[in-house]
Amino acid sequence: xxxxxxxxxxxxxxxxxxxxxxxxxxxxxxxxxxxxxxxxxxxxxxxxxxxxxxxxxxxxxxxxxxxxxxxxxxxxxxxxxxxxxxxxxxxxxxxxxxxxxxxxxxxxxxxxxxxxxxxxxxxxxxxxx
Numbered sequence: 001x002x003x004x005x006x007x008x009x010x011x012x013x014x015x016x017x018x019x020x021x022x023x024x025x026x027x028x029x030x031x032x033x034x035x036x037x038x039x040x041x042x043x044x045x046x047x048x049x050x051x052x053x054x055x056x057x058x059x060x061x062x063x064x065x066x067x068x069x070x071x072x073x074x075x076x077x078x079x080x081x082x083x084x085x086x087x088x089x090x091x092x093x094x095x096x097x098x099x100x101x102x103x104x105x106x107x108x109x110x111x112x113x114x115x116x117x118x119x120x121x122x123x124x125x126x127x128x129x
Contacts, residue, residue, distance in 0.1 A: 023113055023114065023115055023116070023119055024114045025111060025112070025113055025114075026040050026041070026042055026046070026112040026113060026114050027040040027111070027112040028109070028111045028112070029099065029101070029109070029110045030107075030110075031101065031103070031107075032103065032106065032107050032108070033103060034102045035100075036098055036100050036101075037098050037100075038098070039069040039096060039097070039098050040096075040097060041095070041096050042091070042097065042112060042114060043114060044094045045091065045092050045115045045116075045117060045119075045120035046091050046112060046113060046115055047088045047089065047090050047091070047112075047113050047115060047120075048064070048079075048088065048089045048099075048110060048111075049087075049088045049110070049111040049112075049113060050062070050079060050089075050110050051086040051109045051110075052083075052084050052085055052086065052103075052106055052108050053084050053106065053107045053108075054084055054105050054106040054107060055105070057084065060082065060103070060105050060106040061081070061082045061102075061103060061104035061105070061106065062079060062080070062081050062101070062102070062103050062104075062106055062108055063077065063079065063080045063101070063102045063103075064077070064078040064079040064080075064099055064100070065078065065099065065100040065101075066078050066097055066099060067097060067098045067099070068095060068096070068097060069096040069097055069098045070096055075097070078099070084106075087126075088123070090123045092120075
């Protein structure tokens with residue numbers, strides 16, 4: 001019995017010493033048209049990870065707007081693009097939100113991921129071409 005207890009304690013300590021991957025998926029949305037997403041709650045910092053694909057190179061379009069869920073207040077436009085691609089946007093505000101997504105001739109996906117402060121520091125702004 002003592003060996004089993006010692007083994008259990010050693011296993012718990014070994015797991016506790018592993019680096020924690022604190023990046024957790026809060027929500028994921030996919031579609032081909034317009035929609036307002038379900039409500040999601042995030043703490044600061046967090047990222048919106050988006051992808052846009054379509055059958056045409058430049059005829060696709062995607063616009064994502066952040067909305068405060070309780071009041072339906074327009075917080076701001078997060079993304080507007082007319083080209084296939086992907087990217088992330090880092091946020092430093094906590095809250096209860098929804099996304100209004102409008103798309104044209106496109107397949108899109110959006111992931112909301114909670115980050116640690118250390119993970120957020122690794123994100124850098126990409127230079128525009």
